[in-house]
Every structure is written in C-alpha cells, then in structure tokens.
Amino acid sequence: MAPGxxxxxxxxxxxxxxxxxxxxxxxxAAVDSFADLGYHGTSTRQIAAAAGMSAGALYVHYRTKADLxxxxxxxxxxxxxxxxxxxxxxxxxxxxxxxxxxxxFARWHARHHRAARVIQNELGALDAAHARRIAAIRRRVRAxxxxxxxxxxxxxxxxxxxxxxxxRAMSSLAIDVCRWYRPEGPRSPEEIGALTxxxxxxxxxxxxxxx
Amino acid sequence: MAPGxxxxxxxxxxxxxxxxxxxxxxxxAAVDSFADLGYHGTSTRQIAAAAGMSAGALYVHYRTKADLxxxxxxxxxxxxxxxxxxxxxxxxxxxxxxxxxxxxFARWHARHHRAARVIQNELGALDAAHARRIAAIRRRVRAxxxxxxxxxxxxxxxxxxxxxxxxRAMSSLAIDVCRWYRPEGPRSPEEIGALTxxxxxxxxxxxxxxx
Numbered sequence: 001m002a003p004g005x006x007x008x009x010x011x012x013x014x015x016x017x018x019x020x021x022x023x024x025x026x027x028x029a030a031v032d033s034f035a036d037l038g039y040h041g042t043s044t045r046q047i048a049a050a051a052g053m054s055a056g057a058l059y060v061h062y063r064t065k066a067d068l069x070x071x072x073x074x075x076x077x078x079x080x081x082x083x084x085x086x087x088x089x090x091x092x093x094x095x096x097x098x099x100x101x102x103x104x105f106a107r108w109h110a111r112h113h114r115a116a117r118v119i120q121n122e123l124g125a126l127d128a129a130h131a132r133r134i135a136a137i138r139r140r141v142r143a144x145x146x147x148x149x150x151x152x153x154x155x156x157x158x159x160x161x162x163x164x165x166x167x168r169a170m171s172s173l174a175i176d177v178c179r180w181y182r183p184e185g186p187r188s189p190e191e192i193g194a195l196t197x198x199x200x201x202x203x204x205x206x207x208x209x210x211x
Numbered sequence: 212m213a214p215g216x217x218x219x220x221x222x223x224x225x226x227x228x229x230x231x232x233x234x235x236x237x238x239x240a241a242v243d244s245f246a247d248l249g250y251h252g253t254s255t256r257q258i259a260a261a262a263g264m265s266a267g268a269l270y271v272h273y274r275t276k277a278d279l280x281x282x283x284x285x286x287x288x289x290x291x292x293x294x295x296x297x298x299x300x301x302x303x304x305x306x307x308x309x310x311x312x313x314x315x316f317a318r319w320h321a322r323h324h325r326a327a328r329v330i331q332n333e334l335g336a337l338d339a340a341h342a343r344r345i346a347a348i349r350r351r352v353r354a355x356x357x358x359x360x361x362x363x364x365x366x367x368x369x370x371x372x373x374x375x376x377x378x379r380a381m382s383s384l385a386i387d388v389c390r391w392y393r394p395e396g397p398r399s400p401e402e403i404g405a406l407t408x409x410x411x412x413x414x415x416x417x418x419x420x421x422x
Binding site for chain 1: 247248249250251252253331332335373376377379380383384386387388390391398406407410413414416
C-alpha cells in the first residue's frame with residue numbers, strides 16, 4: 001500500500017488532519033522506516049525515498065529527523081487522549097466508564113499498533129523540549145485512568161488497595177497490545193478491547209464481579 | 212559502572228555464566244549500545260569501544276553484530292524460562308502456583324528491564340534461523356502460563372471464559388514492566404511482582420477472591 005493512502009494497520013484516520021498531503025506521506029514513511037530500522041538507524045534520505053520524494057523536498061516540510069519523530073509522537077499521543085476522552089464522555093456509572101475507557105484504550109493500540117510501537121520504542125530519542133510536551137500528554141492519559149479507578153474505589157464500586165499501581169497495570173495492559181498485536185492474528189481490535197475491559201474490571205474487584 | 216562488573220539494572224546474575232570475561236563485557240556493552248541507539252543504529256566498532264576493546268578483539272568473540280544480538284536474546288530468554296520453571300517447581304495449589312509464577316515473571320522484568328527492553332524492541336532484527344530458536348523458547352514461556360490457567364480453570368479454581376486471551380494478558384502485564392520500570396521509581400521489583408501476582412489472580416476470578 002502506498003504511503004499516505006491510509007494503511008494496513010488502520011492508522012489512516014489518525015493522520016487525516018495532517019496537511020498538506022506531502023507532509024502526511026512523509027510522516028507515514030517515517031513510521032515505516034523507524035519501525036523497520038529504528039530511529040537512529042534511519043536517515044532522512046531513506047524517509048524521503050520511501051515517500052517518493054527527494055531529500056530536498058523533505059526539508060520543505062520538516063527541518064530534521066527529530067522534527068519528524070516529534071510530529072509522529074504528537075499525533076499519536078493526541079489521538080490516544082482524544083479517543084479516551086471521547087470514550088467516557090457522557091457515560092455514567094463507575095464500571096461502565098472503566099469498561100468504555102479500557103475498551104477504547106486497548107482497541108486503539110491494536111488499530112494503531114505500528115505507530116504506537118515505534119513511539120514506545122523511540123520515546124528516548126526525543127529531544128528534551130519535545131519530550132516534555134509528550135510527557136505532559138502522557139500524564140493526562142495516566143490521570144484519566146487513575147481518576148476513574150480512584151472515583152470508583154472511593155464510591156465503593158471497586159475494591160482496590162493500591163489505586164496508583166492498579167491504574168498503572170491497566171494502562172500497561174492496554175499499551176502492551178501494540179507490542180504483540182498482529183493484524184493477521186485471530187482477534188480483532190474490538191475483541192481485544194472487550195477482553196481488556198473485562199479483565200480491568202476484574203482487577204478492580206468491581207461488584208458484582210463481571211462474568 | 213564498568214561493563215562486566217554487574218550492572219545497575221541487576222542483570223549481573225544473568226550474564227555470570229558467559230565466559231570468558233571479554234565475551235561477557237561485549238554482551239553488556241552491546242545491551243547498553245542497543246538500548247541507547249537501537250540495533251540498526253549501533254556499529255560493532257561502537258560496541259567494542261564501549262567494552263574498552265578494539266574492533267579486531269570483538270571479532271575474536273562474535274563474528275557479527277547479529278551474533279551479539281542473538282546471544283543477548285538467548286541469554287535473556289533462557290533466563291526467563293529458568294526463572295519461571297524454578298518459581299513453580301514444587302508449589303502446590305492452582306492459585307499458589309499462579310502467584311509464584313506471576314511474581315517471578317514481573318520481578319524478572321523489573322530486575323532485567325534494560326536487557327529485556329532491548330530484546331522486545333529488537334526481536335524483529337534477528338535473522339530467520341535465530342528468530343526460530345528464540346520463538347521456540349517464547350512458546351515454552353507462553354505455554355507455562357497458559358497451562359497454569361487451563362489447569363486451574365478445569366479444576367474449578369479459576370473462573371475463566373477465555374483461557375488463551377487471559378493467559379496472554381497475564382504475560383503481557385508482566386512483560387510490559389520492562390517498558391516502564393525505572394530503578395529510581397517508588398516500587399521495588401518485589402513489590403511489582405507481588406502486585407502483578409495479585410492482579411493476575413483477580414483476572415482469573417480465583418476463588419476466594421484474593422484480598
């Protein structure tokens with residue numbers, strides 16, 4: 001599939017707002033190159049070639065390889081945050097909110113496993129200012145999960161001794177999907193989302209215990 | 212800390228059997244280099260320099276960079292398998308076995324987070340024959356977890372509708388520890404092991420529900 005035409009891992013939607021088309025093609029080519037060769041193992045020349053462009057044309061859109069990595073990280077993290085905020089918006093009930101949140105969280109990481117995996121692997125390659133901006137979004141994502149756990153525990157809907165650690169484990173379970181998910185595997189992103197939501201409610205000791 | 216003297220992430224023990232000393236120093240230097248720059252971004256010359264050796268001296272011990280990656284992967288995977296087999300050996304009772312298994316699994320990934328993370332990130336860089344040998348060990352690890360889940364479910368000790376998916380999630384939870392664990396963080400590897408074991412028993416619907 002050509003870069004920019006959407007992609008086999010379902011990341012087309014996440015990149016749709018990136019304009020112009022050449023910028024989007026470069027980001028998608030960078031995701032592919034970083035996935036195959038790592039950030040440090042990829043040159044801007046290779047990324048430009050993968051997007052069917054010259055290195056000179058790349059520099060019209062991105063000053064450096066670091067800029068490309070940051071734009072990918074920003075797009076990915078803003079997409080996760082929007083997905084999770086959208087999932088719980090208007091949902092009532094502690095268990096129902098956690099179910100919606102964790103379903104969306106794990107499904108997102110299956111759908112976008114390739115870009116997510118690149119970013120999880122290469123976060124350490126971000127420069128300091130970029131890393132701070134991404135860390136701020138990551139904190140908001142972690143806070144979303146933690147606040148759902150805390151609210152349910154305080155209301156007596158969940159039986160949780162270690163709110164911070166249990167919330168971390170729930171995020172971990174959803175994020176790790178991007179490491180092992182394969183589109184040719186037996187489960188759809190929706191099935192993985194449903195199982196992750198179910199297991200999360202069990203980790204929380206939600207009453208009644210979900211069947 | 213000098214390569215080969217043990218390491219801050221606690222991987223000293225895993226490499227203790229690698230001989231001679233120069234081979235071990237090269238493996239530890241390769242873990243550090245791959246962690247910082249990725250497999251494709253690292254040259255054998257850089258690894259040799261990090262081990263305080265010449266490139267020529269490296270080739271006495273490893274023919275290629277691919278050989279180094281494979282030896283790291285083999286050491287890591289054999290260490291995990293031995294740890295898990297040791298953890299359940301002689302333990303009776305389905306819940307007690309799962310607790311021992313998951314405690315060891317998560318603790319190992321905290322203790323050895325740096326080498327484990329390199330390997331999770333770089334599995335795709337193994338050549339085909341090496342990848343097959345590593346995949347065989349990974350299948351044995353997954354089977355260990357799955358068989359504990361299956362045995363407990365069949366005996367009525369666990370309440371699990373999706374044995375394969377739940378076992379996958381348990382492994383996922385333990386493995387993902389290597390992605391986020393930091394030695395300077397608030398929790399010890401032992402605390403992370405205990406929490407992971409507790410949450411795993413909850414995912415399994417173990418009766419009575421662990422407090």
